Amino acid sequence: MTNLLHRLxxxxxxxxxxxxxxxxxxxxxxxxxxxxxxxxxxVKGLEGDLTAAQQVELRHQLGLDRPVVEQLAxxxxxxxxxxxxxxxxxxxxxxxxxxxALPTTLLFTALSFSFxxxxxxxxxxxxxxxxxxxxxxxxxVLNVWSIALxxxxxxxxxxxxxxxxxGWLPVLGSMVLPVIIIGIDSAGLIVKPxxxxxxxxxxxxxxxxxxxxxxxxxxxxxRHLLPTAVPVMLALSGLVLTSLVAGxxxxxxxxxxxxxxxxxxxxxxxxDYPVIQAAILVIAIALVIINAATDLLHRLIDPRMTS
Amino acid sequence: xxxxxxxxxxxxxxAGGRRLVDGVSLxxxxxxxxxxxxxxxxxxxxxxxxxLGLLPDGLExxxxxxxxxxxRVLAPRDERGWRALRGRRIAMVFxxxxxxxxxxxxxxxxxxxxxxxxxxxxxxxRRQRIVSGLAEVELPDPAALATRYPHQLSGxxxxxxxIAMALAGEPDLLVADEPTSALDASVQADIVALLARLQANRxxxxxxxxxxxxxxxxxxxxxxxxxxxxxxxxxxAAEVISRPRDPYTARLVGARRRLADVPAAQTMARPVAVxxxxxxxxxxxxxxxxxxxxxxxxASLSLxxxxxxxxxxxxxxxxxxxxxxxxxxxxxxxxxIRLLGHVIEPGGRPLPGALRRRCQMVFQNxxxxxxxxxxxxxxxxxxxxxxxxxxxxxxxxxxAGLHEVGLDADHAMRYPHQLSGxxRQRACIARALLCExxxxxxxxxxxxxxxxxxxxxxxxxxxxxxxxxxxxxxVGHDIEAVRWISDEVLVMHQGRIVERCRPEQLDLSxxxxxxxxxxxxxxxxxxxxxxIVEKTGGEPRLHVATAxxxxxxx
Numbered sequence: 001m002t003n004l005l006h007r008l009x010x011x012x013x014x015x016x017x018x019x020x021x022x023x024x025x026x027x028x029x030x031x032x033x034x035x036x037x038x039x040x041x042x043v044k045g046l047e048g049d050l051t052a053a054q055q056v057e058l059r060h061q062l063g064l065d066r067p068v069v070e071q072l073a074x075x076x077x078x079x080x081x082x083x084x085x086x087x088x089x090x091x092x093x094x095x096x097x098x099x100x101a102l103p104t105t106l107l108f109t110a111l112s113f114s115f116x117x118x119x120x121x122x123x124x125x126x127x128x129x130x131x132x133x134x135x136x137x138x139x140x141v142l143n144v145w146s147i148a149l150x151x152x153x154x155x156x157x158x159x160x161x162x163x164x165x166x167g168w169l170p171v172l173g174s175m176v177l178p179v180i181i182i183g184i185d186s187a188g189l190i191v192k193p194x195x196x197x198x199x200x201x202x203x204x205x206x207x208x209x210x211x212x213x214x215x216x217x218x219x220x221x222x223r224h225l226l227p228t229a230v231p232v233m234l235a236l237s238g239l240v241l242t243s244l245v246a247g248x249x250x251x252x253x254x255x256x257x258x259x260x261x262x263x264x265x266x267x268x269x270x271x272d273y274p275v276i277q278a279a280i281l282v283i284a285i286a287l288v289i290i291n292a293a294t295d296l297l298h299r300l301i302d303p304r305m306t307s
Numbered sequence: 308x309x310x311x312x313x314x315x316x317x318x319x320x321x322a323g324g325r326r327l328v329d330g331v332s333l334x335x336x337x338x339x340x341x342x343x344x345x346x347x348x349x350x351x352x353x354x355x356x357x358x359l360g361l362l363p364d365g366l367e368x369x370x371x372x373x374x375x376x377x378x379r380v381l382a383p384r385d386e387r388g389w390r391a392l393r394g395r396r397i398a399m400v401f402x403x404x405x406x407x408x409x410x411x412x413x414x415x416x417x418x419x420x421x422x423x424x425x426x427x428x429x430x431x432x433r434r435q436r437i438v439s440g441l442a443e444v445e446l447p448d449p450a451a452l453a454t455r456y457p458h459q460l461s462g463x464x465x466x467x468x469x470i471a472m473a474l475a476g477e478p479d480l481l482v483a484d485e486p487t488s489a490l491d492a493s494v495q496a497d498i499v500a501l502l503a504r505l506q507a508n509r510x511x512x513x514x515x516x517x518x519x520x521x522x523x524x525x526x527x528x529x530x531x532x533x534x535x536x537x538x539x540x541x542x543x544a545a546e547v548i549s550r551p552r553d554p555y556t557a558r559l560v561g562a563r564r565r566l567a568d569v570p571a572a573q574t575m576a577r578p579v580a581v582x583x584x585x586x587x588x589x590x591x592x593x594x595x596x597x598x599x600x601x602x603x604x605x606a607s608l609s610l611x612x613x614x615x616x617x618x619x620x621x622x623x624x625x626x627x628x629x630x631x632x633x634x635x636x637x638x639x640x641x642x643x644i645r646l647l648g649h650v651i652e653p654g655g656r657p658l659p660g661a662l663r664r665r666c667q668m669v670f671q672n673x674x675x676x677x678x679x680x681x682x683x684x685x686x687x688x689x690x691x692x693x694x695x696x697x698x699x700x701x702x703x704x705x706x707a708g709l710h711e712v713g714l715d716a717d718h719a720m721r722y723p724h725q726l727s728g729x730x731r732q733r734a735c736i737a738r739a740l741l742c743e744x745x746x747x748x749x750x751x752x753x754x755x756x757x758x759x760x761x762x763x764x765x766x767x768x769x770x771x772x773x774x775x776x777x778x779x780x781x782v783g784h785d786i787e788a789v790r791w792i793s794d795e796v797l798v799m800h801q802g803r804i805v806e807r808c809r810p811e812q813l814d815l816s817x818x819x820x821x822x823x824x825x826x827x828x829x830x831x832x833x834x835x836x837x838x839i840v841e842k843t844g845g846e847p848r849l850h851v852a853t854a855x856x857x858x859x860x861x
Contacts, residue, residue: 203363205406212359212401213421213472214394223420227411303456304410 011299015292022284027072029280033273034068040088040271062088075277085274087267094278097263102282105252105259108175108182109244115183116240120190121233128198129221139195146188154181155254172256182251186240194233201228230301238294242287310378311336312479312512313358313397319369320353320362320536327366328353329536335480340506340513342527342544344520344559346757347728350536355484355516359397360389394424398473402485404465408457414441415453418472425476440471444501463494467501474505480512487522491621492784496829499525518758520563521831524548532556548833562762563833566787569811577611580746580778581633581666586642588628602628604802605642610746610778617793617810618782619826625802627750630782634668634748647745664694667739671751673731677723683709683734684719690742704741712737712767729760733767740771747772748780753788761785765792786813786830798823 041058044050050058059065063074078085084094123142127135158181163171201207202225210224249261256262260279267275299305311334320328328350335341335358345351356362357374360383368383375381376396381388401407409417415437422433441449444467457465466486473481483502487495503526506513515526523530523544530547532540532555540553551557588603602625610616610633620626631637635646635658644651649662658666670676677686687705696704706716712733723731732752739747749768753761769792772779783789789796790810798806798820806820815827 205401205403206409208361209399209401209407209469209472210409210420211361211390212393212399214390214392214424214476215420216390219420223412224409227409230411302411304458 011292011296014295015288018288018291022281022288025284026277026281030072030075030277031068033271033276034071036268036271038271039064040273043270044089075274079281084278087272087275089270089272094274097275098260098278098282101258101260101263104257105248105261108179108248108252108257108259109241111175111179112182112186112248113237113241113244115179116186116190117237119183119187120194123187124191124195124198124229125221125226127195128202128225129217136195139191142184142188143192144188146185149185151181151185152250152254154185155251159254174255175257178248178251178255178257182244182248186244189240189243190233190236193236194229197229197232198225201225204228227301231298234294234298234301238290241290245283245286245290310375312377314373314375314378315354315358316373316375317369318354318357318372318374320350320357321367321369322365327536328357331533331536331538333531333538335512335514337479337512338506338510340503340515340526340528342515342517342523342530343533344517344523344530345533346518346759349533351516351533352484354533355399355482355514357383358480358482358514359393359399360385361399394421394476394478396478397480397482398476398478400466400469400473400481400483400486403489404462404469405457405489407469408465410457413454413456414460414468418453418468418475421472421475436475440475441468443474443505444468444471446471461494462490463497466490466494466498470498470501470505474509477509478511480514481506482514482516484516485518486515488518492786493621493826493829495522496831499831502526519831520548520559520758520833524833525831532559558759560833562759563787565762566765566791567832569790571811577613580610580612580647581780582609582645583607583629583633583639584642584644586629586632586639586644588625588632588637589640601640602802603632606799606804607642608797608804608807610780611794612745612778613772613776614794615772615779615781615792617789617796618780618799619784619786619789619796620799621784621826624799626782626799629799630668630748630750630780633780634666634746635663636668660693664690664742665744666746666748667742667744668748668750669732669735669739669752671754673728673735673752673755674723676735677731679723682720682722683714683726686723686734687719687738687741690738694742708737708741709734711740711771713763727760728756729763732756732760732764736764736767736771740775744777746778746780748782750782751784752781754783754785761788768792786826798826 039059041050041055041062041064044058045055056065063071066074075085084098086093087097090097120142123135123138126132127139155178158177159171162177163169169176207220207224207228210220215224248259249265251257252259252261253265260282263275264279264283266272267279313335315334316332318328318331319326331350331354333341333343333354343351343354353362353366357368360381362368362383372383373380374383376392381392408414415434418437418440419433422436427433427436437453438449441452446452446464446467452460452464452468457468460468470486486502487498490498499522502513502515505511506526513526515523517523527544529542530540530544531538532547532551532553534555540547540551540556542552547556548560551560584607585605586603586607587601587605590600590602592599604625606629608616618626618630628637632639633644633646635644635651638653638655638657639651640653642653646658647662647665649658651658677683681689684702684705687708688701691701691704692698705719709716709718714730714733714737718726718730718734723734726734732755736752747768752768753764756764765788768779768781771777781789781792790813793810796806796808796810796813797804800822806818806823808818812818813823813827815824818824818827
């Protein structure tokens with residue numbers, strides 16, 4: 001029991017620290033949103049010809065004329081009671097808007113990440129085990145691709161080629177193209193360090209021992225080579241996943257996917273504070289969960305971490 | 308005459324035109340142990356790896372090379388052919404067991420892999436064989452040990468697991484490459500004894516690769532001495548050690564022999580340079596709510612000018628921590644140090660710069676201690692510049708300093724990687740001495756060096772001390788070396804000084820401390836004057852390559 005406590009204590013500590021970070025992000029965003037010139041009422045006024053008196057009245061109703069700290073306190077209190085508030089522009093509850101946007105983003109992130117991981121692992125492992133020159137070249141191509149080509153550029157070209165010229169995919173609403181584009185982009189980030197790590201592991205003493213035992217190359221790759229690269233892979237995966245949470249935004253907008261990214265961008269345009277705050281909160285919590293999960297997985301996989 | 312188990316003829320391995328192994332031939336037979344002895348870079352490890360077809364990529368094997376197992380010739384790069392033999396006919400044990408075991412797999416699983424590979428299909432039989440295998444290498448509670456991970460075992464236990472794993476497939480030939488070099492002295496002897504027993508019980512053909520004459524003498528029926536990629540001398544073990552014929556072997560044996568004669572300790576009273584009174588050193592906790600670790604418990608000692616105190620201990624005994632604390636690099640957590648008149652206390656003033664120059668330290672790894680981007684000359688100029696020597700006078704002082712440690716003026720123009728290990732350590736000593744130190748702290752300075760070079764460095768230190776009269780603390784784990792150079796020997800164990808005696812008293816008949824006794828009884832010494840009796844088993848079947856060997860014999 002004390003042993004278990006001993007093992008979990010650092011994790012709980014990490015989790016607490018991350019939650020504090022998430023709270024920090026939310027507060028900063030809350031304040032930054034108030035720094036952008038103009039508020040939701042201004043935007044509404046431009047769109048709907050509200051009179052000056054009506055604008056003052058509306059601001060008072062929404063509590064936008066009160067001090068920022070008071071607004072933050074009120075919002076936090078309602079949040080702790082499970083109330084995200086309602087969208088200023090559309091009047092719909094924010095929780096309902098998130099509920100429709102989240103599944104799209106989650107599915108999109110999961111698909112792109114799985115594709116990226118499979119691609120990176122496949123290329124890196126086969127390049128190291130076979131030593132094939134073409135595969136080693138592919139590692140570099142993927143890496144340079146992700147550095148040199150921004151996803152939105154590739155996205156535009158992709159739409160042009162596959163949707164307009166070839167007509168294979170619809171312009172809006174299809175996930176195929178954005179998943180591939182984001183997948184390749186993320187794989188390029190992972191594959192190079194992973195390849196280097198695996199190459200180093202291939203010359204390591206315990207892999208030599210495995211060879212001296214006469215094991216088959218496939219078994220050496222799976223049981224002796226790959227676990228060595230797990231810590232690096234986990235760290236990189238965490239990094240890529242967190243960047244995906246933010247990186248899907250451009251793809252969602254470009255390919256017309258109704259996800260959290262699109263929701264957030266629209267809300268920023270309309271200065272729809274409750275929606276901005278809720279979306280950022282969701283993203284911040286996702287980052288915390290991803291980081292805690294990679295940490296936990298690392299502890300589970302590497303026996304040296306726990307004893 | 309039946310074919311030997313493994314026959315190697317005219318092994319030539321080269322890298323970029325340079326020959327690393329140059330025509331080595333040897334035969335290995337069941338029930339016989341061959342010890343290959345040589346210094347670093349002599350090609351002994353490559354010879355061992357070639358017997359399993361495990362040569363690293365990028366090395367060229369000469370087509371004239373013939374390796375035959377049971378009379379069947381195998382190409383050195385025939386991966387498929389070698390893989391069929393590895394684990395079942397030929398197995399290997401390497402130097403650093405911590406790095407050689409897979410850290411992600413339980414010990415039992417790793418042995419099980421070899422068993423499955425050897426064709427044992429029934430899981431119950433594999434489990435039983437894991438336990439009996441671990442018991443055979445004399446590990447306690449084998450069933451529980453099999454479920455542990457490598458990092459949960461001590462170095463000696465790890466090496467036993469490596470041996471059990473190598474023997475699990477019941478090979479006929481075991482190649483052991485420096486199996487004891489990474490282990491502490493007291494563990495080393497146990498592993499050597501274990502290997503000897505296993506070899507005799509299983510009638511193994513054993514090839515032991517080592518740099519240590521004592522290990523070679525204890526295990527080998529015959530010894531082959533390698534230098535610059537060639538076998539320079541072979542013969543029955545006792546004969547090679549007591550009557551070496553080749554000049555290089557004679558030097559190797561002579562170096563070891565010299566250390567066995569302990570010079571008389573100096574006892575004349577001398578001024579005190581450093582005293583430590585009940586010094587404790589703690590390492591702070593790395594985590595919140597963690598506990599700090601006490602590396603040194605109440606150590607008291609004094610260094611006299613012109614005298615040497617030897618500090619003997621195994622890895623983790625706290626000897627290096629104590630050395631760094633005496634040099635003023637770490638603050639003690641309790642107790643006090645009086646260094647050249649300055650008092651160092653917990654929380655007190657740090658050592659002033661001028662004093663720090665008068666107390667110099669030389670470290671174990673001379674390559675790490677020299678900046679790779681500075682020539683030796685520029686590295687040596689740094690302490691002079693600090694001492695305020697004008698630039699015009701520096702060059703002459705550097706040359707004089709290099710001469711003093713047996714290097715030439717043109718070594719000043721070279722970079723560290725262009726020097727040999729011994730030359731680098733000389734340069735480090737020269738750098739320390741340019742500060743005109745009154746205290747010199749040597750932390751394992753000879754551990755990374757070859758045997759013949761070790762003796763040269765020890766000689767050098769002793770001569771310099773006689774000329775300059777500095778006080779010296781010599782930290783080491785090699786009993787012979789520490790005893791040879793010291794006027795007083797301290798033995799450290801688990802952070803405490805457990806024994807202090809004069810070097811000639813460092814003997815089983817004189818010391819009382821149980822740990823020191825264990826250390827002394829575990830020591831391996833070659834029997835220089837032992838009667839030359841052939842160990843069991845006929846004539847050694849080993850020979851140096853001759854022109855005839857280069858012809859295909861099959």
